[in-house]
Amino acid sequence: MTRTRKAAAAAVTALSLALALTACGGEDGSGKSGDKKAKAGAPQLSVSGAYLPQPAMSDMAAGFLTVRNTGGAADELTSVTTPLSDDVTLHATEGTAMRHVATMKVPAGGRLTLASGGSHLMLGKLSHKPKVGEKVRFTLHFATSGPVEVDVPVKPATYRPKA
Template sequence: MTRAVRGAAAAAVAALSLSLALTACGGGDDGGKNAESKPTGPRLSVSGAYLPQPAMPDMAAGFLTVRNTGGAADELTSVTTPLSDDVTLHATEGTRMRHVATMKVPAGGELKLASGGSHLMLGKLSHKPKVGEKVRFTLHFAASGPIEVEVPVQPTTYRPED
């Protein structure tokens, strides 16, 4: 065997060995996926937001869905809006409604605030919003950054299709 052939064969063996070593190192217990493809933290989005036109001049309810496609849970901690300095989170369990400090947004799941269920309660409104108006809400979370949404005011009897 000539020196050139031996050198080429040695280089090929070294490249193959390095390739096999790198493949073995990347295998871990994640099924061969690298860390970048794993959803590690919460990934939140908001949809279906609406505010029924309030029947009373100083109080309203808000509804929306927060989806979390990430790999970690988060919590809705507060909501702010120019419409009210008094926005509270209300959980409904059975027929009982109670004020809560936070609402969980599970990993791979959703927090649904809907008529007849858990919701946002806005008190001391700056004005009575009219149908067609849009109200800015800023949702604040324990782990994720705030999310701003434009919330349309719908007729008092509005019920979205699920």
């Protein structure tokens, strides 16, 4: 009878430990949730195509990039920070009119595209005039998601990415 009780106690202890470990991490033990429903309901952001044309002026530049959201919820770009400038603003272009905006929507299952001739980032009061080949660190801040850091290459002023 003693052996049976010891075996039962060991089984209960092992089960308790297994449940505690499962509660601490994701389903795969990575610390990330393996719950597909939770992922589907949250933004999943990535940044591509980022570049900064070499500015003609020493105090102002524009930045371009695409934020893709493969998640099931929308997010908003709220600001961008960079060591190159303490003055980065979001500019939306509608038709031929450009205006400063506080946020830019990143739709669920969609993308926010900042491109030459359209919506873009405006950097003022540059710390220095960046040169072609240099990389500039941008940190994108969002309403829901954590910050995303991107090393943005400086391209020639005439650079136009392929569609």
